[in-house]
Amino acid sequence: MDYELSVLDRKILNLLQKDFPLSEQPFAAMAAELNIVEEDLLKHIADMKKAGIIRRIGAIIESRAIGFYSTLCACRVENSRADEVAAIINRQTGVTHNYLRDQEYNLWFTLSCENEQKARGIIAELEASTGVPILSMPTERVYKIKVALDMGENNAI
Amino acid sequence: MKTMPYDEIDKRILRFMQGDIPLDARPFRELSEELGLSEAEVVSRIELLREQGVIRRISAILRHQKAGYKVNAMTAWQVDQARADDIGAILAGFVQVSHCYLRQVPSDFGFNLFAMVHAHDEEELSRLIEDMSNRTGVNNYSVFRSIKEYKKVSMEYF
Structure with missing residues (x-):
């Protein structure tokens, strides 16, 4: 089944494709930028991973x-x-x-x-x-x- | 490119980072405990690896198709070595181009400049390729559409 991307999902995907904010609590920093709470951000990311839209979040090694x-x-x-x-x-x-x-x-x-x-x-x-x-x-x-x-x-x- | 030095701890950090960062409020906590370092030390090590260029970038990697980019193709262009850098720069400037490389190819193959393109549909793809050809002045090219994906994984270096 196709996962319908919401406006918030799209904002999250655009942000997640930029440089990851390296810190001890990176997702809190991202949530603040999106004006949402961290738990919501983590849930949306988890859903998009489950739907196969996000392959992974990590480093690309040169x-x-x-x-x-x-x-x-x-x-x-x-x-x-x-x-x-x-x-x-x-x-x-x-x-x-x-x-x-x-x-x-x-x-x-x-x-x-x-x-x-x-x-x-x-x-x-x-x-x-x-x-x-x-x-x-x-x-x-x-x-x-x-x-x-x-x-x-x-x-x- | 110069090869960068890294130690055993860097190696374990890179092994962690080449995978999927856990969806946790403190994703580096477990790794730092295993390494006997503080989270701040792990974060600054990662930062350094990024500054040195061992880590090209850290971000989400999407599946193009599931993200709405249904038509993905490899375009290959035959260019004179002397003009390769100019043409490479023009093709790299297209937002729909994700990767652009000059390659050493056998002379009977001919196409030496490769650009991976992503479009929502066939119409967008045709317009894009026409535009790429017009802007570079290169007419000798080939479009290789993907029919089937047999493998797409991230490299495990460590």
Whole structure:
């Protein structure tokens, strides 16, 4: 069932996507900004988590700052094998995103791990176990990483 | 990018922070007890990791689809290396673009600049892509709509 976002929910989502107010009682600070009581804020957040709108509240770690290597991979898979190949790829913990897309290169996934050599090893292993050649496109430059969505403040989606 | 040093306590804090912060009036209390630190010390450690850039940001991560952004696509553009920074900056300026990267790609693939876009419907998506093409002057591009999500998780580094 679809969860209907209220005006307050949208305000909460916009605020939650900004920088988290780091303090011993961060939710109290957010509630004050929204002019509501903390218990109400926590309840609305809990409801939106239950409805699957909020995936999590936490840190996004800068993989390059801790020396991690990341690459976008693509392959061409017959539609009848897509689910099976995707399942094999997903077993790798460094694979965080994996999508079936509507082009000739149809299976796209991201891979992060400690270094380039390890990434090459994982890709070679995946090519062997799936029988599918994999294109690896490592990040050269980052122009934008921002995952905040404008939720507006009205009911109409 | 320079690699930042962090110690064993930072590691445990990062392990906590890469997950889901508990919905509790004092979300760092339990962690601080485990680490034998005060909550204020834990908070200032997190603040420092953020200032150093090990933590890029702390916030809620939404599910695009459930938040009303039903049409999500990866756009890929073929750009000259010399113009990449200019075009990257233009594409990054669109509010509907969440991620924009220049990548090393095999020459037979060609598309080297990637932008993830989020729209409410197909019409908004088409208008957006036309606008992106007009503003950058790049006509050689491809739109990869997502048909199926097989995996979407946050990386567990620690």
